[in-house]
Amino acid sequence: MVGQEINFINKINLKTNKIDEVSEFISYERQAAIHDLINENSFLVKEKEINGPYNLNIEINNNVLIMNITNEELSFSKDFRIPINSLRRIVKIYDASCKLYFNSIKEGSIDKIEEIEKNRRKIHNEGADKFIEITENKFEIDHNTARRMFTLLYTLYI
Numbered sequence: 343m344v345g346q347e348i349n350f351i352n353k354i355n356l357k358t359n360k361i362d363e364v365s366e367f368i369s370y371e372r373q374a375a376i377h378d379l380i381n382e383n384s385f386l387v388k389e390k391e392i393n394g395p396y397n398l399n400i401e402i403n404n405n406v407l408i409m410n411i412t413n414e415e416l417s418f419s420k421d422f423r424i425p426i427n428s429l430r431r432i433v434k435i436y437d438a439s440c441k442l443y444f445n446s447i448k449e450g451s452i453d454k455i456e457e458i459e460k461n462r463r464k465i466h467n468e469g470a471d472k473f474i475e476i477t478e479n480k481f482e483i484d485h486n487t488a489r490r491m492f493t494l495l496y497t498l499y500i
Contacts, residue, residue, distance in 0.1 A: 348393050348394050348395060349384065349385060349386040349387075349393060349394045349395075349396075349482075350383050350384060350385055350394055350395055350396070351379055351380065351383045351385045351394070351395070351396050351397075351398055351487075352380070352394065352395035352396060352397055352414060353380070353397040353398070354376050354379060354380065354397075354398045354400065354494075355397075355398070355399045355400070356372070356376075356399075356400050356401070356494065356497075356498065357399060357400065357401035358401070358498060364497070364500075367440070367444065368497050368500055371493055371496070371497050372493075372494065372497040374493075375490045375491075375493035375494045375497070376494070378490050379487065379490045379491070379494075382486065383483075383484075383486070383487040383490070384482075384483060384484040384486075384487055385481060385482075385483050385487055386481060386482040386483070387411060387418070387420075387480070387481060388479065388480055388481060388482060389418075389420070392413060392418045393413065394413055394414065395413065395414050396411050396412065396413055396414075397411070397412045397413075397414070398410070398411055399411075400494060400498070401498070402426070402495070402498045402499060405425065405426055405427050405430070406423050406424065406425055406426065407422075407423070407424040407425075407426045407495065408421055408422070408423055408424075409421070409422045409424070410422075422480055422481075424476060424477060424480070425476075426476065426495065428472060428476060429469065429472055429473065429476070429492075429495060429499075430499075432465065432468055432469045432472055433469065433495065433496050433499045433500070435465050436462070436465045436466060436469055436496055437496065437500055439458065439461055439462040439465050440462060442458055442462075443455065443458045443459060443462050446458055466489060466492065466493075467485075467489070469489075469492035469495075469496070470485055470488035470489040470491075470492045471485075471488070472492075473488045473491055473492050473495070474488045
């Protein structure tokens with residue numbers, strides 16, 4: 343990708359409307375996704391030569407992903423509104439697979455864990471592919487960035 347060294351996410355803030363605390367697992371997943379995204383990502387806003395690095399403010403409101411994106415120079419600021427109804431089913435299936443995985447670990451069902459984890463990764467990849475599909479006219483992102491963004495969406499949705 344041209345200009346990849348400057349087209350990346352530099353900072354992420356999540357806005358949540360939930361008053362209740364999230365579970366320890368969701369909190370961990372959220373923190374890990376943000377950490378991994380900040381350390382390694384490829385992200386380009388597909389607008390007339392708007393280069394990063396980018397700062398993202400992310401929230402979900404009425405099944406719409408709202409991403410306020412600014413660049414470091416603050417010469418660009420825009421809210422992107424992306425309907426994410428098409429991700430709802432994948433998020434629910436992913437959540438069920440995560441619960442199954444962690445319950446299997448707690449119960450010591452070692453023989454099932456490998457198969458469950460393989461299935462969970464497959465669902466995670468489907469979520470990432472769908473995220474790329476629904477954002478492809480706005481952003482250019484690689485698969486690993488999409489996986490981490492899907493994880494963030496999952497933690498905001500649940």
